[in-house]
Amino acid sequence: MEVRVLDIIDQPTRVQVGGQGPPLLWLHGEANTWRWGPAHEALAQEFTVHAPVHPGFGGERLPDWLYDASDLTFHNAVLIETLGLEQPLVAGVSIGGWLALDLAARRPDLVGSLLAIGALGLRPSEPMPDLFIMQAPEALGYLAESFDTGAVDPLTGDVDAATELWVELAAQARLMWKRPYDQRLERHLSQVRCPSMVVWGANDRLLPVEHGRRLAELLGAPLDVVGQSGHMVTVDAPQAVAAAAARLAFSDQLEP
Amino acid sequence: MEIYAFHLMPWPRIDPEVREKYTSAWVVYPNSEYDPELGTQLYGEYLDQLVFADEAGFDAICVNEHHQNAYGLMPSPNIMAAALVSRTSRAKIAILGNGIALRDNPLRVAEEVAMLDVMSGGRILSGFVRGIGAEYHSLNLDPTRSRERFFEAHDLIVKAWTEPGPFNWDGEHFQFRYVNVWPRPLQQPHPPIFVPSQGSAETLEWAAERRYPLACTFVPMERLKQFYDGYRQYAEGFGYHAGPEQFGLTSLVHIHPDGEEAAMASVEPHIRYFQERCFTLPLPTFFPPGYTAQSSYRTRLEIAREMAGAGGPALSAGEPLIGTAEQVGERLVRNMEEAGAGKLLAWFQIGDMPHDKAMYSMEQFAEKVLPYVRNATA
Numbered sequence: 187m188e189v190r191v192l193d194i195i196d197q198p199t200r201v202q203v204g205g206q207g208p209p210l211l212w213l214h215g216e217a218n219t220w221r222w223g224p225a226h227e228a229l230a231q232e233f234t235v236h237a238p239v240h241p242g243f244g245g246e247r248l249p250d251w252l253y254d255a256s257d258l259t260f261h262n263a264v265l266i267e268t269l270g271l272e273q274p275l276v277a278g279v280s281i282g283g284w285l286a287l288d289l290a291a292r293r294p295d296l297v298g299s300l301l302a303i304g305a306l307g308l309r310p311s312e313p314m315p316d317l318f319i320m321q322a323p324e325a326l327g328y329l330a331e332s333f334d335t336g337a338v339d340p341l342t343g344d345v346d347a348a349t350e351l352w353v354e355l356a357a358q359a360r361l362m363w364k365r366p367y368d369q370r371l372e373r374h375l376s377q378v379r380c381p382s383m384v385v386w387g388a389n390d391r392l393l394p395v396e397h398g399r400r401l402a403e404l405l406g407a408p409l410d411v412v413g414q415s416g417h418m419v420t421v422d423a424p425q426a427v428a429a430a431a432a433r434l435a436f437s438d439q440l441e442p
Numbered sequence: 443m444e445i446y447a448f449h450l451m452p453w454p455r456i457d458p459e460v461r462e463k464y465t466s467a468w469v470v471y472p473n474s475e476y477d478p479e480l481g482t483q484l485y486g487e488y489l490d491q492l493v494f495a496d497e498a499g500f501d502a503i504c505v506n507e508h509h510q511n512a513y514g515l516m517p518s519p520n521i522m523a524a525a526l527v528s529r530t531s532r533a534k535i536a537i538l539g540n541g542i543a544l545r546d547n548p549l550r551v552a553e554e555v556a557m558l559d560v561m562s563g564g565r566i567l568s569g570f571v572r573g574i575g576a577e578y579h580s581l582n583l584d585p586t587r588s589r590e591r592f593f594e595a596h597d598l599i600v601k602a603w604t605e606p607g608p609f610n611w612d613g614e615h616f617q618f619r620y621v622n623v624w625p626r627p628l629q630q631p632h633p634p635i636f637v638p639s640q641g642s643a644e645t646l647e648w649a650a651e652r653r654y655p656l657a658c659t660f661v662p663m664e665r666l667k668q669f670y671d672g673y674r675q676y677a678e679g680f681g682y683h684a685g686p687e688q689f690g691l692t693s694l695v696h697i698h699p700d701g702e703e704a705a706m707a708s709v710e711p712h713i714r715y716f717q718e719r720c721f722t723l724p725l726p727t728f729f730p731p732g733y734t735a736q737s738s739y740r741t742r743l744e745i746a747r748e749m750a751g752a753g754g755p756a757l758s759a760g761e762p763l764i765g766t767a768e769q770v771g772e773r774l775v776r777n778m779e780e781a782g783a784g785k786l787l788a789w790f791q792i793g794d795m796p797h798d799k800a801m802y803s804m805e806q807f808a809e810k811v812l813p814y815v816r817n818a819t820a
């Protein structure tokens with residue numbers, strides 16, 4: 187894996203690049219999961235993975251121009267062109283899944299196929315648990331079953347780890363404090379034209395599988411429910427994410 | 443030295459198991475726990491205490507703004523100030539402060555404070571705050587934009603008070619085609635601005651640049667001195683020397699004729715109530731993500747760990763102002779000298795302390811401590 191730093195409309199953007207195969211743009215989720223990890227490794231077996239760090243995440247200062255998710259979609263569209271990616275598979279988890287959906291809806295010309303894993307973005311039928319008011323260990327518990335939650339406790343854990351998570355949560359807050367979804371997205375999804383797949387953790391406590399089912403129906407896409415996994419399948423079952431990506435990219439036909 | 447009467451107007455019947463059952467006395471503590479009949483009695487008593495302070499020679503009486511909580515029942519400080527305007531005649535009314543970053547329309551603050559200033563004959567001290575983190579949960583406002591909203595709201599309000607209208611305001615957060623606030627404030631150029639602060643470097647620099655006095659609450663002496671020193675250094679950078687009149691601190695006061703031990707025994711259950719119930723304020727509620735800079739958050743973690751070790755926030759900076767009137771007077775002067783502070787926000791009614799007990803301390807303070815302090819610092 188190598189790290190490139192690109193200039194995207196005056197925003198220095200770190201992109202981790204690794205693996206071999208067709209191009210895959212990986213849009214990361216919350217809680218410092220931007221770091222190259224087991225899910226990236228698993229995907230890199232079959233794809234050339236391009237994993238940018240979203241502006242404002244990864245310890246970076248929150249840009250003044252960042253108002254909501256559509257600003258990151260605009261950024262990601264320029265990023266795809268700057269990287270010279272031809273019709274990549276665009277995949278993302280949680281908030282990154284939201285960004286993948288938004289990109290495929292607003293710029294269908296840029297996206298070869300779409301993999302949405304525990305994607306936020308659609309208005310949920312019930313209010314989502316409020317991660318921002320929870321103690322950090324409890325909030326992490328809603329995101330994945332296999333996080334080390336003790337380290338980030340602000341009173342008893344490691345000060346650096348607790349601060350790092352708090353800073354990452356701030357980027358998330360910028361995107362979803364006022365409204366943890368985009369009320370326009372359902373309408374916009376009608377414009378997604380590429381092959382798509384939805385992956386959901388069977389034990390997702392943030393957005394139950396029902397939410398994934400509704401998303402899959404809207405996209406006309408198959409739904410892959412992964413057992414033994416919470417919301418962030420990339421953390422709890424990274425191999426399942428790679429297997430889904432391979433099926434999406436290399437199978438001739440997908441069963442809806 | 444100036445002495446202000448501070449108040450939080452707390453709810454005195456918070457569930458003893460608030461922490462276990464509800465996690466917080468803020469934001470999510472159910473308002474079914476509020477009893478409006480008792481509320482009527484409490485507002486009466488709390489206002490009586492502040493009206494007494496006016497009559498007894500305090501320099502100012504204080505109100506403040508907190509939302510959706512049992513810690514302090516003044517979601518609209520301007521309504522409290524209006525109630526006090528008509529019942530007082532001499533003391534300044536210190537609004538510490540209006541949460542100007544919390545308003546979608548900060549011009550409402552410009553209007554209301556100007557009204558209060560005119561109605562009171564120019565007795566308003568206008569504190570401006572961002573609002574603590576809990577308010578961002580309660581009002582569903584993005585905490586990552588809090589500081590810039592605060593700065594812009596401040597600039598807008600001050601301009602609305604000082605420059606002839608109508609003018610256009612096209613800001614990042616607020617846009618108005620016609621800013622033209624009626625009435626204008628009586629005090630010129632505008633009511634004095636005060637900055638209650640939790641000591642972040644960003645606020646210290648901003649307040650020092652504008653020479654706005656700082657007021658700190660729940661900060662122990664060592665940290666308070668760090669904050670004040672930071673402010674003084676910024677002030678030197680801006681080309682002036684910040685004197686004691688720039689610095690205020692809040693301190694709990696409790697007086698008992700039989701000495702320190704009796705005073706401590708008398709106030710201790712109410713302190714415990716405050717620490718264990720009113721201040722049930724989990725860190726993510728107090729400091730939501732992005733509410734402050736990364737470096738300031740690290741300091742907050744240290745303070746939170748100190749607080750957890752001490753069982754709650756520091757209720758006074760320096761020696762506790764708990765004892766006989768004589769003890770309180772001597773310590774008060776020593777504390778203020780050590781901190782280099784010129785404004786004391788004296789806090790009498792804490793937690794579930796009943797009216798009579800708070801009034802006794804206030805009367806003793808007015809009769810014995812106020813003259814002593816005036817004499818000692820003359």
